Amino acid sequence: MAASHLLGPAEIRELAAELDVTPTKKLGQNFLHDPNTVRMIVGAAELSPDDVVVEVGPGLGSLTLGLVDTVSRVIALEIDPRLAGRLPATVAARAPEFAERLTVVNTDALKVSRTDLDAEPTALVANLPYNVSVPVLLHLLAEFPTIKRVLVMVQKEVADRLAAEPGSKIYGVPSVKAAFYGEVSRAGTIGKHVFWPAPNIESGLVRIDVDDTNPRELRGKVFPLVDAAFAQRRKTLRSTLAGQFGSAADAEAALRAAGIDPGLRGEKLTVDDFVRLGRGA
Ligand code: SAM
Numbered sequence: 001m002a003a004s005h006l007l008g009p010a011e012i013r014e015l016a017a018e019l020d021v022t023p024t025k026k027l028g029q030n031f032l033h034d035p036n037t038v039r040m041i042v043g044a045a046e047l048s049p050d051d052v053v054v055e056v057g058p059g060l061g062s063l064t065l066g067l068v069d070t071v072s073r074v075i076a077l078e079i080d081p082r083l084a085g086r087l088p089a090t091v092a093a094r095a096p097e098f099a100e101r102l103t104v105v106n107t108d109a110l111k112v113s114r115t116d117l118d119a120e121p122t123a124l125v126a127n128l129p130y131n132v133s134v135p136v137l138l139h140l141l142a143e144f145p146t147i148k149r150v151l152v153m154v155q156k157e158v159a160d161r162l163a164a165e166p167g168s169k170i171y172g173v174p175s176v177k178a179a180f181y182g183e184v185s186r187a188g189t190i191g192k193h194v195f196w197p198a199p200n201i202e203s204g205l206v207r208i209d210v211d212d213t214n215p216r217e218l219r220g221k222v223f224p225l226v227d228a229a230f231a232q233r234r235k236t237l238r239s240t241l242a243g244q245f246g247s248a249a250d251a252e253a254a255l256r257a258a259g260i261d262p263g264l265r266g267e268k269l270t271v272d273d274f275v276r277l278g279r280g281a
Contacts, residue, residue, distance in 0.1 A: 005069075005094040006035035007062045012196055015060045015090065019082045023197055027080060028129030032062035034194035042066045044187045044205055045125050045151035054121035054144070056109040056136055057129050059083055061090040067125060068098040075117055076102065077109045109136045113143060120146040127153040130199070134158060134174045141181045141208075145216060150208035151187065159186055159204025166270050172233075176226045179271040180219065182210040214275050222278035229266030229274075237269075238262035244281065254280050 007015070012033040016023070023029035032038060041063060047053065051071040058064040058076040060083065067074045068091060078084040084106035092099040105116060110132060114120075124140055124147050133154040141147060154162070157170075162178050163186045164171040178184045187205035192198040214222075228244050229237060237260065241251040255262040258276040260269065269277075 006038055006065050007033060007060065007094075008035060009033040009196065012060055012062070015086070016196075019086055021060075021080075021082060026131070028057070028131050028133075029059065029080075030127075030130075030195040030197060030199050031059050032127060032194055033196045035066075037190060037194040038063055038066040040188065041125070041127070041151060041153065041205065042070055044207065045123065045149060047071050047123055047125070047149070051123045051149075052119050052121050053123045053125050054117070054140065054147070056124070056126040056140070058087055058104070059127075061087050061094075063125070063127055064091060064102065065095055068095055068101050071123070072101060073119055074102050075119065075121060076104045077107050077112055078104060079106070079108050081106050110139055112140075120144070122146055123149040123151075125151045127203075130155050130158075134162070137162075138174075138177055141178075141210070142219065148210045150206070150210065152206055153190060153203050154206060155199075156189055156202040156204040159189075159206045162206050166268055168267075171267050173226055173230050176230075176269075176271050176274060177223060178206075178208060180214050180222060180275070182208050182213070184208050214271070218275060218278050221281045222274050225277055225281065226266075226274055229269065233265065233267060236263050236265060240266060 012031050047070055052073040053067050053071050055076045058078050064076055084104050087104045091102050121144050128136055161170045161174050163184045164175040185207050187207040190203040225244055229240050232240050237255055238248050238252045242248040245251040245254050252262040257280055260273055
């Protein structure tokens with residue numbers, strides 16, 4: 001990847017001034033101004049030239065410019081109309097030979113659906129808006145089954161939660177739901193100073209290699225069980241799942257049928273356990 005077209009601190013400030021953009025916390029606007037970090041993220045995604053990438057929150061285009069010369073299409077979903085409106089011109093000016101690969105959709109990524117896109121994405125690569133990072137990630141995984149690779153930057157603490165293993169204190173709803181889709185791993189930690197403005201905390205990269213181990217149609221049965229199992233972390237499954245199965249006795253029977261000790265807490269269950277339970281629900 002050639003570096004010259006990527007955005008550094010001066011270009012980021014210039015673009016923001018031109019657009020009169022003051023980054024807002026509400027929209028999680030922290031813009032990358034470090035080409036090395038952009039290269040690192042794109043490298044960690046291990047994309048192929050045929051990939052169609054959906055990018056959430058392209059902002060001023062830092063990561064977008066690192067993607068357009070690597071894959072065949074980039075579909076960028078941006079909620080802020082000023083940023084969405086400016087992005088095609090930024091890419092046309094800095095990477096004209098790849099400008100045709102970019103489509104910008106001015107939309108809320110939490111609400112985007114298959115019919116809003118004119119191609120089926122194969123990968124999700126994004127520096128996600130931090131306040132909605134997990135809901136956006138789970139929405140896109142659910143809505144676009146063609147996505148096979150995910151590489152997202154989120155708050156470090158959220159990255160740790162997403163990749164947490166059963167039994168750990170931070171293992172919870174996001175860990176199980178992400179694992180439903182495939183193998184989740186941490187792909188590095190990013191310091192604060194590669195962003196403008198610098199956030200208060202470090203960021204982490206999460207990679208998901210999506211697979212078809214768990215049939216998608218089971219999601220509607222499995223996810224409510226996961227939500228219920230973690231709603232009261234200190235209670236046993238027999239009691240947290242009573243509402244899902246009708247009574248504590250029925251929950252106990254279902255747990256036993258799935259080979260799970262009803263006296264355990266949700267935090268001990270793997271995604272495979274939840275899926276077995278969901279098949280019987
Ligand atoms: N990708 C850019 C970068 O790395 O410099 C910007 C990342 S910034 C952390 C998050 C971006 O997401 C902002 O551009 C913000 O306007 C946008 N955003 C916030 N909420 C969004 C939503 N619900 N849907 C789409 N974009 C959103």
